[in-house]
Amino acid sequence: MHEAADEGDPSLIVVFDLAGTVEDFRKAAAKVPGFDYLLEVDEEKSQPDSLFHLEEHSVAVNKPVPRTLHVVMSDAAAARQLVSLFKQWEENPRVTLRTGFNPLKQVFAQLRNVRPWSIQDRVRETGLLEEWSEDLEAAGPYRSSKRVEIELWFRSDADLRIRAEGHVRRVVSASGGQVVSSTIIAEASYHALLADIPIQAVESVVKDGAESLAVLTTDAVMFVSPYRPMSFETTSAFEPQELPTPTEADTSPPRVALLDGLPIANHPHLAGKVIVDDPDDLAQEYPISARAHGTAMASLIIRGDLRDGSQPIAGRIYVRPILTPHEFGDREVAKSDLLFPDLLHRSIKRIVDGDDGSPAAAPSVRVINLSIGDDTKVFVNRMSPAARVIDWLSVNYNVLIIVSAGNHVRLPIEIPASATSSAETLHSAARQATYASARHRGMLSPAESINAISVGALHQDSSGAQAPDTVLDATAEGAPALYSAVGLGFRGSVKPDLYMSAGRAFYSRPPQDGNSVRIKPGQPGNEGPGHLVAGPPHSGLKTGVAYTHGSSNAAALATRTAASIFSTLEDPSQVGDPFPWPDAQYHPVLVKALLVHSARWGINKDRLIAELGPLHETLRARRNLTKLLGYGSVDSNRAMSALTNRALIVGAGTLRAGDRQRFEFPLPADLRSSTAWRRLTVTLAWLTPIEPSSRKYRGVKLTLKDPDTNIIGASASQADYWPSLNGTVQQHVLDGSAGVNFGENGVIRLDVDAHSDAIKDSTPVRFALVTSLEVAPSTSVNVFDQVRAGLRIQASARTAAQVRTR
Template identity: 35%
Template sequence: MAKKPLLIFPKASSGSRDALQPFIGNVKYPQKEIQIGKFENRISELDRVLENQTAYLGANPNNLIAEMILVLEVAGDLNDFFRAVAATPGMEFLGELQSEIEPDEDFYIVDSKTGERSDKRFGARLFLTMTNQNALRELRTYWEKYKLDKENQNFARNTGRFRILFERLKDIRPYSITDRIYDTGLEEYLNEMRELQVDPVKFEIELAYKHNVTKDTRAFEEVKLLVEQNNGRVLETSRVILPEIAYHAFIAEAPLASFNDLTENTNVAFLKSQQILFFRPVGQSIFNHEQQLELIDYEGEIPTKELELDPVVALFDGLPIENHDLLVGKILIDDPDDFVHNYLVQRRFHGTAMASLIINGDLSEKSTPLTRPIYVRPILKPSANDQSAGEFLPDDKLPIDIIHQAVKRMFEGENGNPPTAKNVKLINFSIGDPFRPFHNNISTWAKLIDWLSYKYNVLFIISAGNKVDDVILDIPSADFDQITFQDLETATLKKILEDNFDRKILTPAESINSLTVGCSHHDSHGDFNFPQRRSLLTSSFLLSPISRIGFGYNNSIKPDILMPGGRHLFRKHLRQTNPQKTYLRIENGESINYPPGNLVAMPGAVGDTRKVGYLTGTSNAAALTSNLGAKLYELLVELNEELPDNEKIQEEYFTVIIKALLVHGASWGNAQDIIAQIIRNVPGVSPQTVKRNIYPYLGYGSVNSEKILYCTDHRVTLIGFGNLTTRKDQNAHIYSFPLPPSLAAVNIDKQLTITLAWLSPLNFKTAQYRKAHLFFDNLENNGHLSLSRNSHDFKLGRKGTVQHDILKGHYADVFQDGDTINIKVSCREDASGLSITEPIKYALTVTLEIKENVDTMIYEEVQLRLQQRIRERI
């Protein structure tokens, strides 16, 4: 099978943006009289709450001005509410969070088919506003207008949303301690500190960012004083203010007993400070491991040439072993924080493994290493007190600060020094917050990564996170040793589906501009024979039993893709406490010397620089994605060398092209039927929602690298790229894919794959968040090919910053030579604030393929017609 280069679309033609069908909500809201009766006293009560806060601050020697964070819970959507807040004197909008509402007699969903009340939960918004006495008076004025208002005539410009808010108001209350620790992982962190007998404890405090230096300083000083009054302290060098993402935080330390009572009855004043938005853990253990007594010597040939080209991949991780035989001359370590100090070679585990996978791939494949070095910025380090405890994020610096400064140093330089890695296109981030599975609200980590991605035109490759636990299967223990592979696989997947809430992706994997990678149950080692160790799954398209699952923010597809993360094995637990179930113990460090898994470089004894071992997990999958991304970069460079100057791909588009291509090779394979069969039997899942429920487990699917690295006679891939704005004359591009004449009127299986990728600017004030929404139209009825969609959900695929679709056809289609499939890429504003002149870079990749075992060859036909169109344009 001859390998042929990918092709470039001719310049797109301009068109008019397609309109998206608006979502028509069917939420039932209560009558005005009910709302007035429910909230009249509660709104008046807010004055008393603020007066009590004022009295408290009156005893404070700083005599600070009382403020209160107000929570307004609204059923359904209320777009751009922050504009109404901005028009209210004394009221400042802090943010908008997502939640879900249980239906009750006042708020519920009306079934669109039956017209009857449904028991479905539905979305809500929590609007957080910083309020003072003047603002509360204004709020009361709006309330009085609402009570009298009949036709929205009483509200001034930009304040009419308060009327809608009162119509949909589900709750109004002051911000509480429960809000400050909700979905932060703080309680789990504190429990771990109690078990480890760590006292005092360090933690992050995020303050309400006020867009005013004086007010921010005053808030910091107030909270600092309250912490000190409770025998705590603030690490002043840890304070970070990042206006671009409205972030103001620092690290504090306090006695563990301060957190014994996390209710509003606590007498610990700093817990109730109205300046504080969140408490979070710091210094998390990101990767634990035990010292191995024996590892394997790598027996393959190792190229010794030192790499000199500029790196295009950066690794943010632990410190690798610079002189490991598999890494020497291939990594550029930048360690301005001197993490190398006290970082023993034997503890350089995770960074060494990730660097090995990015540079060499899975060593079992014996593939060609990258031709460029990778840039490594250590952000993990071992515990200063316990070198056997694993690798940690530091507990004296905020992760936001570490990541921000590291990226800024790469692209802008630091302290007058030039940029350290300005040509990097991919940043590998195989790190997640073990205390923060993603549920509803986007994390500050993810916000930072999304903002950095757009600002510096760089793609973060993020691991979905691992769920490394023992498994209890609904199989009689006595039957386990005789169970078929298929029945074992079914039982395992049922268990994964049952535990889906506890298996959510780890922050910051919900980032919308990044690619989040889960791991498939696959590696390149081949067969193995360990009778006591069992592989629970058979299909290489399935997610690993240890891979975490999605969705992402605003129900975007997460993980985006699956990559081989190694086959993680289990063994039957010696103690079986329930004969109707089988208890399986997960295999961890003791199996590192034996396959299966991804074969990677590992630390040996001092001076032993050839050791390797087998590793599994989503970190591996992310690193292999970065390896593939680096190869795609070289592919684009090679394409440019063959193109005339006026057709070359500008390097500013390389990032989005790589992003599109990485997803372009993804498909569900036979995993779709395996998981769908189980999902169909889950109570409450209708046939229409089966596809939607597959996404959290497979994303867009497992990636076939061959499909995106080259074409064949039977498979042709075209790349388009450009930028769009929301201006009427610049908000759509139309690409024409030439149809090969040999397919006309022939019964032949064919597949069309389309992928669109971009990086979006963000609006941090609204839960809509994504400013730029790009999309392509539905090509099922394209006028020339009869295609249908067996996998994927067309509408759901428009939620993030990648849209991926696969269409198949089997019939003899009638078309003429010169006919094309036209694909329109449209751009619209999603969250408000997108300038009509702001260009949004994007990439479009389209592949038409037929079976390899037929005589029809389509590549040259498409290539010839592309060249004709280019000549016509010239």
């Protein structure tokens, strides 16, 4: 057996349908040679908890969620033999299996079934059959075809890939369908076709079952997903009362790229700050009135919420349009003739590496914003192709990609009708309703990417809009937005990483005609709420602005903060001996670490515990809060700032598996014997290579040993420790006021260790470590100066040691 589940001949795949918990399966598998690797299967998505459970009569029950494991056998005969052995045991659990196979009975007792990869596996997670059924019921057979993504089993052998694709093309053609495009991205183990299936075949599947469509029974096919281009409704703009003062033309190379809709480059709020690269010539069919989403995202990155009157970021941004106007003109959609992973790959490669023999379009770019999510691929436990592509591109091109977590505006929020009587009861009821359905509110692809920073939405803006009686303000300002996607991520990692202001959304006030009501977010008007952004003019206006909300906005503002951090890292005036910034190659991962480092749970911790009630009065409270808050809400002002009462130290380097690097954070002498409140925050971030064919997926794991809580007189708070071990960011936050007594020149030792995870060679990995220590502002301890003095002592000691060794 191998630990891969996505590699090789599909006839080698055996599916294990678990009957019990993963822990029970682990115990049984541990006793059988050859099943060792299955013991590493992550337990987070299998054990019942308050976010992930089965329901009986709408009540959560303490049963494990059914889990499926995919095992790759050494050869097809072994796969058939394993299925046969299970059938023998199923017919008679007392049967004596062939010599050497009897221990398998202990494993079989933990399984509902052992079977080959089948039709149900190709469509179960994709929602294909449900979507086809709903579409036919809603609209009838009025379309000539339905577009699908056909993902093939990835073969490392190019000849096998060619033969497999040829066979699937013939199967599609024989059903009356047509292949629109295909792509192979070997580094992400992705091979797929975009195809149109005739509506008659779709009707047959809905009526007679999936077996009636040959492509769903083809061995070379791994998954078939509905293809519905991501879309964004056009916002309603109005004429601004004032316009910004024109700025001088900026010729500096861009550090930020935006993949989105085509913006209005000469809009007064964007003029001189946008470089549009339109290789597909989309502008020819993209009227000004339709250029809403790209204009809004560019506006937020460059100027933030226009109500704040903030200064534009330094430099220009590069924009590659990947959306097009919908045929009915009321929305923008992703290009429909390319698979989304292919579109991402082409776009990012063009930016930093070039394409079709042309040089890189913007090689200076180091941060890429993707405020787009695929609502046909809600994360459950498998990395989507787009997320795999982003993970590979991030490390291959050394760029930080910032992705919106996604919105769930179509999912109803059902609350008791009586809950609308007061803000307190409304907020609590709405939060409990979204919490209860959290398993349906996972992140939209590709937000589960482990190398990217994923950003969730906060119900927050500067509009000052008050909710009239006709609508409901369904959650507290600054709380996670009710529509925002929630975590956790792959193998239970912390996702979304961050939350940022996304604009407030008011909810329609429903009629009181029963015991319960359903609320949904409405569109903002000319007075808000939401972020005020640049927008396309309508009805003869010369220019336009609009109010918007969503996790797209949050990701754009995170990108704006990242751009500001880059400006500081590249500012020569900010560098002074003996403390130079790390080399520029580490800036992307430093920005990643600094963004997370500036995040805090803050008031939302107590707010959510109060709204969710007794459910959180358990030992799992931090785990559940981590799913809802990630590492917390970003305070952009703290990302690169230090004060008298706060010292911030950054470090970076490269490690290979087996390496260790030690950092020493000097402690302020005045903290000795002090009982003043203090907080130590340590953030480790890295960009990892990936191995898509492995269950572990993450190529290299870095770990940061727990800081000594005794020497700092504080204890762990904020995000739960265990989920932070499973991604590419690990953060420790320690708060406290206990008295401590360390010696002269006391330090906190921080050891960063590199371990092989899915990749067993010594692949180098860039990492960043950010550490800060702060005390209450009212405290007389000058943390900044004393830590700086300690660093100078360390620098002098290193210099003296170098002189002695010469």
